[in-house]
Amino acid sequence: MSRAYLNMGISEKIKDDLKNKIQRNLDRAYITRVLKILGTRPILSAYGSTFASESDKILNIASIKSLKNAYSGRYPVAYGSLFLPYEMIHALGLAPFLPEVMAGFTGGLGITDKTLKEAASKWYTPDLCTFHRSAAGAVELEIFPKPNFLLCANLACDAAQKTFYIDAVKYNIKDNYYLLEVPFTKDKTGIEYLANQIQNICEDIAKKTGKKLDMDKFSKTISLSNQFRHWAIKLNSIRKKLYNYPENFNGLNFILPFHGLAGTEDAVKVYRSMYFEFKKLLEVQDAAPKNKSKKRLLWLHLKPYYKNRIFNVLEENNYILGFEEINYVYWPELDTARPFESLAVKMLSHPLNGSIDNRICAIQNMVKDYNIDGAILFSHWGCRHSNGGARIIKDSLNKSGVPLLILDGDCLNKNNSSEGQMLTRLQGFIEIINSSYK
Amino acid sequence: MFTCGIDVGSVSAEAVILDKNNDKKKICAYIIAPTGGDSKEAALSVFNSALKKAGLQQQQIESVVATGYGRQNIPFANKNITEITCHARGVVDFFPQTRTVIDIGGQDSKVIKLDAGGNPLDFLMNDKCAAGTGRFLEVMSKALDINLENFSEIFKKTKDKVDISSTCTVFAESEIVSLIGHGADKNKIIKGLVYSITNRIISMVERIGLEEPVCMTGGVAKNMAVVEALSEKLEVKIYVPSEPQITGALGAAILAG
Ligand code: SF4
Numbered sequence: 028m029s030r031a032y033l034n035m036g037i038s039e040k041i042k043d044d045l046k047n048k049i050q051r052n053l054d055r056a057y058i059t060r061v062l063k064i065l066g067t068r069p070i071l072s073a074y075g076s077t078f079a080s081e082s083d084k085i086l087n088i089a090s091i092k093s094l095k096n097a098y099s100g101r102y103p104v105a106y107g108s109l110f111l112p113y114e115m116i117h118a119l120g121l122a123p124f125l126p127e128v129m130a131g132f133t134g135g136l137g138i139t140d141k142t143l144k145e146a147a148s149k150w151y152t153p154d155l156c157t158f159h160r161s162a163a164g165a166v167e168l169e170i171f172p173k174p175n176f177l178l179c180a181n182l183a184c185d186a187a188q189k190t191f192y193i194d195a196v197k198y199n200i201k202d203n204y205y206l207l208e209v210p211f212t213k214d215k216t217g218i219e220y221l222a223n224q225i226q227n228i229c230e231d232i233a234k235k236t237g238k239k240l241d242m243d244k245f246s247k248t249i250s251l252s253n254q255f256r257h258w259a260i261k262l263n264s265i266r267k268k269l270y271n272y273p274e275n276f277n278g279l280n281f282i283l284p285f286h287g288l289a290g291t292e293d294a295v296k297v298y299r300s301m302y303f304e305f306k307k308l309l310e311v312q313d314a315a316p317k318n319k320s321k322k323r324l325l326w327l328h329l330k331p332y333y334k335n336r337i338f339n340v341l342e343e344n345n346y347i348l349g350f351e352e353i354n355y356v357y358w359p360e361l362d363t364a365r366p367f368e369s370l371a372v373k374m375l376s377h378p379l380n381g382s383i384d385n386r387i388c389a390i391q392n393m394v395k396d397y398n399i400d401g402a403i404l405f406s407h408w409g410c411r412h413s414n415g416g417a418r419i420i421k422d423s424l425n426k427s428g429v430p431l432l433i434l435d436g437d438c439l440n441k442n443n444s445s446e447g448q449m450l451t452r453l454q455g456f457i458e459i460i461n462s463s464y465k
Numbered sequence: 466m467f468t469c470g471i472d473v474g475s476v477s478a479e480a481v482i483l484d485k486n487n488d489k490k491k492i493c494a495y496i497i498a499p500t501g502g503d504s505k506e507a508a509l510s511v512f513n514s515a516l517k518k519a520g521l522q523q524q525q526i527e528s529v530v531a532t533g534y535g536r537q538n539i540p541f542a543n544k545n546i547t548e549i550t551c552h553a554r555g556v557v558d559f560f561p562q563t564r565t566v567i568d569i570g571g572q573d574s575k576v577i578k579l580d581a582g583g584n585p586l587d588f589l590m591n592d593k594c595a596a597g598t599g600r601f602l603e604v605m606s607k608a609l610d611i612n613l614e615n616f617s618e619i620f621k622k623t624k625d626k627v628d629i630s631s632t633c634t635v636f637a638e639s640e641i642v643s644l645i646g647h648g649a650d651k652n653k654i655i656k657g658l659v660y661s662i663t664n665r666i667i668s669m670v671e672r673i674g675l676e677e678p679v680c681m682t683g684g685v686a687k688n689m690a691v692v693e694a695l696s697e698k699l700e701v702k703i704y705v706p707s708e709p710q711i712t713g714a715l716g717a718a719i720l721a722g
Binding site for chain 1: 534546548549550573584585586587590
């Protein structure tokens with residue numbers, strides 16, 4: 028049996044077990060019980076053989092730990108939207124929970140039909156992205172842990188600020204709902220404006236949790252974030268040259284560690300161990316450089332999280348993902364002495380903030396750095412920020428001689444995309460790239 | 466050397482047998498038949514009929530390439546290639562200078578952009594609905610109780626049109642039923658319908674960037690009303706191959722060599 032590499036941070040076998048049990052007992056108390064035993068020593072040793080590598084094991088354990096904490100009731104839970112600097116949540120001693128990311132997990136668990144149905148019955152419009160709709164359904168069904176705080180930002184994606192507010196109303200914690208208003212420009216005023224908001228929110232939450240703002244903890248968290256960044260950059264630099272990934276590796280599965288674990292030891296460990304594993308692979312490749320014939324694609328935005336054949340088709344045609352937009356390290360090293368400003372800079376450096384030119388510039392850099400032959404933008408239903416720029420991105424890439432396929436689909440709702448059509452477009456695109464190499 | 470291309474679409478299946486000698490190639494036989502409910506069966510049936518028509522045995526066919534939505538389901542094919550590449554290749558055989566291909570089939574439509582050498586550069590396919598496809602026209606012809614074959618003539622002789630606001634097949638059908646109920650002239654409705662499907666295709670052509678010469682293929686290319694309306698709206702001449710339904714299978718047969 029091939030060992031599935033990272034899958035939302037949960038290995039296939041663990042996921043299959045979870046899936047069956049959770050599908051049968053769809054409630055928060057049951058999930059808490061399942062999570063309680065997962066990640067414990069005896070279970071891990073029983074499941075140990077399914078880990079694809081050491082880094083896979085570290086990531087699995089870290090992901091389960093993060094979920095366990097959120098469900099345990101031992102820590103105040105903070106819902107966070109995707110582009111938030113999670114360092115602030117870790118430094119405040121809160122257990123982060125990422126509803127959008129965990130909505131991806133509902134896809135993997137095969138419960139999206141139920142969460143989407145629930146969301147529909149609560150008037151969530153079907154033109155809203157399914158990450159938000161599925162998360163909203165999971166909150167309504169009380170599958171997700173109960174939040175104590177809800178933090179969101181208007182960076183790139185504007186839906187969480189609305190859906191989180193509905194969650195805050197449901198749990199009667201409107202005062203614990205925070206919105207970071209991110210300005211469009213990364214200038215002095217913008218940085219100050221955002222840094223003040225981050226600081227105020229942190230002070231307010233610290234007060235509400237009966238703690239004083241621990242600046243040492245903030246500095247330590249920022250320092251860990253820098254270490255994670257350091258290893259992520261090193262890992263990415265190996266990927267620039269690597270043509271042979273570990274079996275079943277998919278770079279699109281790293282949203283949780285890249286965002287939700289930023290500022291933790293776990294993120295540092297995951298990326299450091301992955302770096303050393305990939306370095307070994309590069310050494311093997313350099314010793315016998317015959318397998319450099321693969322074509323390299325840049326993947327923009329996300330992928331479908333239900334079972335599909337997209338990546339099998341790429342593999343069968345000798346294509347790999349040279350890189351994924353979501354793994355791009357876009358922010359500079361952070362200043363441990365100025366945590367709030369640093370986190371503001373991190374947010375403002377995101378290529379999805381501000382003009383579409385920022386995203387295009389980042390994409391063009393990735394194309395150059397990662398030796399890219401073609402790009403695929405997965406046009407996820409309802410994602411305005413990503414789909415809105417598709418045409419300009421296509422024009423820009425075409426100008427540089429890089430073909431772009433805009434692949435329409437839905438990351439979570441398999442009923443909203445036809446696999447046959449998707450695969451025909453993908454195969455047609457591959458044929459176009461291949462014919463241009465003849 | 467003989468090769469065969471098989472195009473299994475959602476509505477019809479086609480087979481083309483090609484005799485390739487040195488640089489010359491000749492179509493020995495082609496078959497067009499409805500796909501029905503079993504795409505595998507349809508592929509085998511058009512293959513056998515084409516062999517019979519060409520007076521050949523299966524062993525004499527060097528290579529078979531399958532294309533179309535059922536392409537992966539044809540056990541006797543040596544290879545499968547998408548309809549995007551196959552249509553492009555087939556069209557270039559009819560009109561070597563073609564730079565834009567508009568293909569409207571039974572249940573999907575696509576626009577393919579070609580480079581000067583006839584290689585596909587980019588493409589667009591319609592969404593997962595029947596709007597802008599042959600199915601749209603079929604449903605409307607049933608709702609109007611007027612044979613599709615008469616659409617061209619009616620389109621030509623009718624001056625005015627009734628605007629059809631729905632592009633969705635289901636909504637357009639009920640719109641038509643209510644128009645008839647309100648006594649609208651059926652001929653004008655047909656004119657409106659043809660423009661409606663054309664508008665859908667035009668937006669795809671514009672997205673990909675129109676370049677001449679333009680060639681149209683697929684079953685709907687046999688409907689001169691649509692060809693004329695497209696030509697009028699795009700302000701270009703539209704070339705249609707003598708048999709526009711076999712370009713996919715022909716391209717597959719060419720690529721099979
Ligand atoms: S896919 Fe787009 S709309 Fe959906 S959560 Fe992500 S950024 Fe927001």
